[in-house]
Amino acid sequence: MEFENKTEITEFFLRGFPSLLELQIILFIFFLLIYVLTISENIIIITTIQLHPKLQKPMYFFLSNLAILEICYVSVTVPNLLVNVLTERKTITFSGCMTQLFFFISLMCTECVLLAVMAFDRYVAVCHPLQYVRIMSYEFCVQLTLSSWLSGFTVTIIKIYFISKLSFCGPNIINHFFCDISPVLNLACIDMSLAELVDFILALVILLIPLLVTAISYVCIIYTILKISSTDGRQKAFSTCASHLTVVTIFFSTTLFIYARPKKAKSVDANKLISLLYAVFTPLINPFIYCLRNKEIWDTLTKYLCRKKHFPDLCI
Template sequence: MSNSTQTLVTEFILLGFPELHHLRGLLFRTFLAIYVMTVLENLVIMVTIRASCQLHTPMYFFLANLSVLEILYTSVTVPKLLADLLAQARTISFSGCLTQLFLFHSLGSSECFLLATMACDRYLAICHPLHYLAIMDSRLCLYLAMGAWMDGFLACFVSMALIFRLRFCGPNVLNHFFCDISPLLQLSYSDINTIGVLDFVAALALLRTSLLVTMISYAHILATVLRIPGRASSRKAFSTCASHLVVVTIFYTTTIFMYAQPHAVSPFNLSKLVSVLYSVVTPLLNPIIYCLRNHDIREALVKLLPAFRPS
C-alpha cells in the first residue's frame, strides 16, 4: 500500500487484561479502592505537613512533594483504566495517548530525581549535622524540588518529540492498559530503531545515575551510623532512612526491569504485571512505608484530628 492511500491512526484500542475479562467487576473494585486509598493517604500527608509547624523541615518538604507527585503519577493511568474496565470500547485518541505517555514518563523521571535529592538530604542531615541547616535552607530546598520536577519533564522531551513524529497507519490495538513506549513503538510503520536505542540509553542513564547518587549517599550514611556509639543511637539515626531504602528498592527494581533493558526482552503479560506494581501498587505503599509509619507524622496527625471533629 502506498503512503498516499494509507490512513493514519486517529485512536488506539487499549487491550488491557483480556485474559481476566470475566473478572472485570472485581478488577474495577480493586483498582478503585487502591486509587482512592492512594489519593487519600497522600492528601492526609500533605495536609498534615502543611498544618504542623514541627514538620516544616527539608525532609518533610520533600516528602510533601513526593505526595503531590504520587497523586499525579497514579492519576495519569488509573482513572482511564477504571473507565476501560466498565466500557465496551476501550479507546484513547492519538493525542490523548501521547499525552498520557509523556506525563507518565515525565512524572516517573521526576520521582527518580526527587528520590535522589531526598537521599542527598539525609546524607547531609546525618553525615554533616552541624552544617545541615546552614546548607539546606528553604531557598535551596525550593530550587532542588523545582529542579527535580523540571528535569523529569526535560529528560523525556526528546524521546517524546521523536515518537510524536512516527507514522501509525496499521493496527491500532495496544497490548497494554495504558500508552507505554514499547507497545506503541511496535505499532509504528516508521523506523523505530533509532528511537528504541535512544529511549533505552536515556532510561539507562537516568535510572542508573539517580540510583548511583542514592546508593552512594546511603553508603556514607551507613558508614557514619556504624561509627555512632551505642546501639540505640545507631538504630534511631538509621530508622529515618530505612523506609526510604525500601521505597527506592521497590521503585528502581520495577522501573529498571521495564525500561533499562531492550524492549524485546520481557513478554507483555509479565510487563503488564510489573506495570501494575510500579504504577498502581507502589504509589499506595509509598505513603505507608515513608510517612504513616513515621513517628513525627503520626504524632502531628493525632494533634490535628480534634480540629476536624464537629463541635
Template sequence: MFVFMSKSNRSSHQEFIILGFPGLPQQQRLLFLLFLSLYLLTLLENMLLIVTIRLNCQLHTPMYFFLGNLSLLDIFYVSATVPKLLSILLLGEKTISFGGCLTQLFFFLSLASSECFLLAVMAYDRYLAICHPLRYPILMSHRTCVTLSLASWVSGFLASFPSIVMISSLQFCGTNIIRHFFCDLSPLLKLSCMDTSAIETLDFVAALAVLMTSILVTGTSYIYIFSTITRMPSTMGKHKAFSTCTAHLAVVSMFYATTIFMYARPRAIGTFDPNKLVSVLYTVLAPFLNPIIYSLRNRDVRETWSRAVSRKAISSAFSVRIKWGQ
C-alpha cells in the first residue's frame, strides 16, 4: 500500500466507508451474484484469449501480441475494483483503510491510462499493417512491439502518480463516507476539508492529456486507414481490411466515450453520484465485452477455438468408443 505522508500530514481518518449501492438494500445478494458472474467470466474470457494467442503459432503477430496485452491489462483493471465490491455486497465489509483506498485508486487510474495508450498503439499497428504492408514486418518488429507495450504500461502509471502523491497529503476531517462503489477520485476529493482545486486541475489536465494523445494517435491512424481502404481495387481486400478494424473501433469508442464523460470534463467533482451506471460500464462491462467483441469479429480466433473444440469432441468420442469396446 502507498504511504506517502509524514505523521504530521497524516489524515485524521484512517479508514473510509464505501457505500456501494445503498439504494438497493434488498438486492445486495442479487448484485453480488451479478458482479461475481461478470468478474469470473471476464477473467475466463481474457485468460482464454491469452492462452489461445500463446498456443497458436499463427497468432504470433503484432496485432495479437497487443491484443494479449489488452486482455492482461483488463484482468488487472477489473481486479482493482471488483473484489472489494464483492466483499461489500456479500459480507457488508464497507470499510477500507486510507492506504488501501489510495492503492485501489492508483491502480485503477494507472491501468485506465495504460489502456488508453495501448488502444492508441493498436490503432497505430493497424495503420502500419494496412497502409505500409510491405514494410510492416520491419517497422513492427518484435522488439518494437515489446517497447511500445512497455511504454503504454509505464506511461499510464507515471501519468497518475503525481495526483496520488498530492492526495496522500490531504486531510479528511469531515465525513468518511465514500458515496461510490470503489475509491474513485471525485468522491474521495469531496471528503477533504482542504482546498483540492490544485489536485482537481492537475487530474483534469492529466486525464485530458492522456485522452487527447490517445485520441489524436487513434484518429490520425484511422484517417489514413480509411483513405487507403477506399483506394483498394478489390472488394474482398476492402472487407478484410475493414474487418480487422471494426472490433478495435468498437472497443475504442466505448472506452473513450465513458472515460471522457466521467473524467475529462469540468465540474465532474460534484456529479459523480448519478454516474454510477457509467462507472459500472467502464469498470466492469468494458473488460467483459472486449474479448467478446474481438472474438466475434476475428476469424482467426474463432477458427482456433473451433479447431480446439473439434479436437476435444473427437478425443472424447474416441475415448468413449475405446471404453465401449472394452
C-alpha cells in the first residue's frame, strides 16, 4: 500500500517507555513473554477448534476468527516495541508509521464488528434456539465474518488516506510506543480539522453501531433469560454469553475512551497505559476468558492433554 508523503519529515521518533538500561531489559523480557504467550494461546484455541468435530459450531467459528485477529493484532505493535525497547534510536519511517497505523486500526475496527457478530450469534442461540441451525448456517457465518474484515479495512483506508495527506514538518517525536491516530495527528503542522473530523465520524460509526448491536442483543438475551423458570436453566443460558460479555466490556470501554473523542488527545502516559491494555494485554487475557469460562473448549483441551499425557494432573 503506497502513501503519498508531501512532508519534509521522513521518519518519526517513538518515545515508548523511557527508562534505565536495566529496566529496559526487564521490559523487553516482559513484553517478549506476553507476545509468546499470546501467540501460543491463540494458536492452541484455533488448533483445538479445528481438530475436534464437536466444536464445529458457529460460536467457535467466530472464536477462531477472533483468535486469528488477536495474533495479527499483537504482531503489528509488539515486535516493533521489542526492538525499540533495546535500541537507543527508536525510529520508524513515515511509510512504516502509516502502514503500522493502517493495519492496527483495521484490525481493531474488524474486532469491533466481529464482537457484534458474536453477540448476534448468542442472541439467536438464546432467544431463537429452535431456529439457530437454520439461521446461523455455515454460509451465513462466513458472510458475517468476511463483512467484519471488509468493513474494518474499508473504514481504515479512508482514515489513513486523509491522515497521510497531512504535512509533518517537525517536531517528529511521537509520545507513544506505536503509531496511533492521536499521537500522529498531534504532529501535523497544517490544518488537520478535516482529517480529524473524518477520523472522529468514522470512529463513531465503527464503534457505536457494533456497540448498539451488541447492547440490543444482550437486552433481548437478558429478557429471555429472566423468563426462564428454573435457576439451572438461567445459569446455563447466561454461561454461554458470560465470556463474550466480559471481552466486550473490556474492549469497548478502552477503545471508546481513546478513539471516540471529538478532539485530538495529547498522548500522555495515562493514554499509553490504556493503549497497553487493549493493544497488548487484552489479546493475552481473551483466550483465558474464553477457555476458563467455556466448558466445551476446556473439556476438549484437557482430554487431549490427558490422552497425550502432557499434563496428567488435569485428568484427576
